[in-house]
Amino acid sequence: MAVETKTYLETLEKSLYDLVTETSTNLPKDVRRAIKAAKEAENAGTRAAMSLDTITNNIVMAEDNVSPICQDTGLPTFKVYTPVGVNQLEIKAAIKKAIVATTADAKLRPNAVDSLTGKNSGDNLGDGLPVIKFEQWENDYITIKLILKGGGCENKNIQYSLPCELEGLGRAGRDLDGIRKCILHSVWQAQGQGCSAGFIGVGIGGDRSSGYDLAKEQLFRSVDDVNPNEDLAKLEDYIVKTSNTFGVGTMGFGGEATLLGCKIGVMHRIPASFYVSVAYNCWAYRRMAVDINPATGEIINWHYQDGEKITFRDEAQEAATSDSKVVELIAPITEEQIRSLKVGDVVKISGRMYTGRDAIHHHLMSHDAPVDLNGQIIYHCGPVMAKDEAGNWTVKAAGPTTSIREEPYQGDIMKKFGIRAVIGKGGMGPKTLAALQEHGGVYLNAIGGAAQYYADCIKGVDGVDLMEFGIPEAMWHLNVQDFTAVVTMDSHGNSLHADVEKSSLDKLAMHAERVF
Numbered sequence: 001m002a003v004e005t006k007t008y009l010e011t012l013e014k015s016l017y018d019l020v021t022e023t024s025t026n027l028p029k030d031v032r033r034a035i036k037a038a039k040e041a042e043n044a045g046t047r048a049a050m051s052l053d054t055i056t057n058n059i060v061m062a063e064d065n066v067s068p069i070c071q072d073t074g075l076p077t078f079k080v081y082t083p084v085g086v087n088q089l090e091i092k093a094a095i096k097k098a099i100v101a102t103t104a105d106a107k108l109r110p111n112a113v114d115s116l117t118g119k120n121s122g123d124n125l126g127d128g129l130p131v132i133k134f135e136q137w138e139n140d141y142i143t144i145k146l147i148l149k150g151g152g153c154e155n156k157n158i159q160y161s162l163p164c165e166l167e168g169l170g171r172a173g174r175d176l177d178g179i180r181k182c183i184l185h186s187v188w189q190a191q192g193q194g195c196s197a198g199f200i201g202v203g204i205g206g207d208r209s210s211g212y213d214l215a216k217e218q219l220f221r222s223v224d225d226v227n228p229n230e231d232l233a234k235l236e237d238y239i240v241k242t243s244n245t246f247g248v249g250t251m252g253f254g255g256e257a258t259l260l261g262c263k264i265g266v267m268h269r270i271p272a273s274f275y276v277s278v279a280y281n282c283w284a285y286r287r288m289a290v291d292i293n294p295a296t297g298e299i300i301n302w303h304y305q306d307g308e309k310i311t312f313r314d315e316a317q318e319a320a321t322s323d324s325k326v327v328e329l330i331a332p333i334t335e336e337q338i339r340s341l342k343v344g345d346v347v348k349i350s351g352r353m354y355t356g357r358d359a360i361h362h363h364l365m366s367h368d369a370p371v372d373l374n375g376q377i378i379y380h381c382g383p384v385m386a387k388d389e390a391g392n393w394t395v396k397a398a399g400p401t402t403s404i405r406e407e408p409y410q411g412d413i414m415k416k417f418g419i420r421a422v423i424g425k426g427g428m429g430p431k432t433l434a435a436l437q438e439h440g441g442v443y444l445n446a447i448g449g450a451a452q453y454y455a456d457c458i459k460g461v462d463g464v465d466l467m468e469f470g471i472p473e474a475m476w477h478l479n480v481q482d483f484t485a486v487v488t489m490d491s492h493g494n495s496l497h498a499d500v501e502k503s504s505l506d507k508l509a510m511h512a513e514r515v516f
């Protein structure tokens with residue numbers, strides 16, 4: 001008996017290890033098909049097409065390297081369905097073990113941070129982390145669903161309390177048409193910051209927490225299913241089609257593909273409350289599910305296996321071409337070099353760059369920098385790192401993080417230390433734009449989520465400072481080669497992000513009239 005129990009638990013742990021690894025490294029078939037459709041919608045040579053090439057190359061690399069598609073593990077969330085009588089405590093313990101093991105093997109980034117002290121637990125365990133929700137059912141097998149939803153897209157979730165006034169659309173009332181307006185607005189307000197082209201799950205009704213739960217539940221639906229509720233099926237179609245006229249495009253660069261899927265669920269509400277809750281997921285839509293034999297712990301079925309698997313391998317061979325001017329940059333960079341750059345130029349960076357994200361920016365406001373940053377490049381990035389046998393750090397995944405969080409600090413820090421370029425994604429605001437103009441700086445947009453692609457450009461790790469902030473937040477000294485990014489904010493007052501936000505608002509405003 002004791003031997004049997006051990007075997008079940010060991011097998012269960014292995015099954016969970018495989019589920020986590022697969023979710024983090026191999027995009028599901030339905031998501032791949034949606035990304036392929038986006039690629040087909042874009043015109044060759046545009047920034048959007050170039051970004052989608054990078055994204056699909058990255059998907060191939062993640063699968064081949066069995067390494068994270070995106071460096072941000074997000075907040076691992078498990079939904080577990082068990083037959084009556086199955087021990088849920090054992091499953092919880094097995095999930096935690098699998099999370100620790102996959103983190104140690106660099107399939108996940110250590111992502112659990114103490115909210116008060118800022119200390120990273122190092123193994124992805126923490127109070128309330130990972131999220132594990134149980135439900136019982138009548139089936140005779142266990143189903144475990146997992147979603148790794150990154151922080152950048154999570155930050156673009158939005159909840160509306162009807163009635164309300166919406167930018168571009170006017171009043172949204174307590175009816176289907178008001179719901180329609182909220183959902184359109186939710187896509188517009190995300191711009192490129194949640195790594196568009198994205199997917200949304202919508203929850204209508206409930207309260208503030210059950211509304212978001214329902215919205216997130218929708219993200220487990222297959223991209224190509226049809227809503228059994230006819231009104232919602234129509235609304236889902238309408239939202240995808242209409243959002244794709246906004247011109248936000250991949251990474252907010254402009255283009256045809258802004259939204260790849262919309263799934264809407266509905267529940268009752270109470271008379272005083274009417275919520276529309278929207279969960280935004282980036283293109284790196286990492287969710288998977290398995291059925292498990294409750295006697296052996298073995299995986300008996302993987303979900304999302306219907307239809308064709310797009311490998312992107314043919315496309316991966318083609319070199320990405322673009323009509324843009326390509327400029328080589330090596331730090332230290334002069335002010336003159338920076339002032340010659342214009343929005344739309346593509347840069348290829350070689351040599352040194354330093355990572356710096358939330359903790360570093362906060363720190364640099366009141367401390368000296370650990371290195372001379374004059375003429376240097378800061379990369380908004382929290383990588384996945386591993387130590388090789390010789391004790392040297394290697395980069396396992398290293399895409400950009402959302403830059404707008406550094407808006408309160410960025411301009412001051414560039415001026416204080418003489419930094420000439422920052423790389424991130426999603427763009428920055430007016431304060432940074434003014435500082436770029438005054439000081440002679442540039443903002444470079446890398447492709448969000450392309451963590452394998454950028455890890456491949458990093459040829460070595462020359463050092464690290466401020467490790468006390470934890471792996472994602474430390475200042476890594478990276479030696480890169482041909483690291484490609486696009487100038488989206490220059491030293492002449494131009495911002496592609498401001499332009500796209502404005503033009504897409506005009507497009508949004510064309511849908512103020514009642515439709516439903």
Ligand SMILES: O=C(O)C[C@H](O)C(=O)O
Pocket residue numbers: 071072150151152153193194381382399400401402403448
């Ligand atoms: O934390 C990160 O590395 C990225 C984050 O998911 C983001 O989109 O900003």
Ligand code: SF4
Pocket residue numbers: 070071072074149150151152153193194195282283284399400401402448449450
């Ligand atoms: S960086 Fe982009 S792709 Fe990665 S988790 Fe954040 S939003 Fe998603």
